[in-house]
Amino acid sequence: MEKISYEDASKELKDIVVKLEEGSLPMTKAVELFERGNELIKVCYACLDQAKGKFTEIKETLDSLEEV
Numbered sequence: 001m002e003k004i005s006y007e008d009a010s011k012e013l014k015d016i017v018v019k020l021e022e023g024s025l026p027m028t029k030a031v032e033l034f035e036r037g038n039e040l041i042k043v044c045y046a047c048l049d050q051a052k053g054k055f056t057e058i059k060e061t062l063d064s065l066e067e068v
Contacts, residue, residue, distance in 0.1 A: 002039065006047035013040040 004012075016037045020030060 002043060004040075004043055006044055006051075009040045009043040009047070013037055013044065016040070 016033045019025060020033055020037075025033070
C-alpha cells in the first residue's frame with residue numbers, strides 16, 4: 001500500500017470526486033481517476049483502522065490503570 005497520509009489521501013480523493021462530478025472528462029480519464037479514488041479509499045480505511053487500534057490500545061491501558 002502506498003505511503004501517503006490520511007489527510008493527503010482524503011484531499012486528493014475529494015478533488016477526484018469534484019472532477020468526476022463535473023462530468024466533462026473523457027471516459028478513459030474518468031476511469032483512471034475512479035481507479036485512483038479506489039486506491040485512496042483503501043489508504044484512508046487503513047489509516048483509520050490503524051488509528052482505531054491505537055485508541056483501543058490506549059483505552060485498554062487506561063482501563064487497566066484504573067483497576068490499580
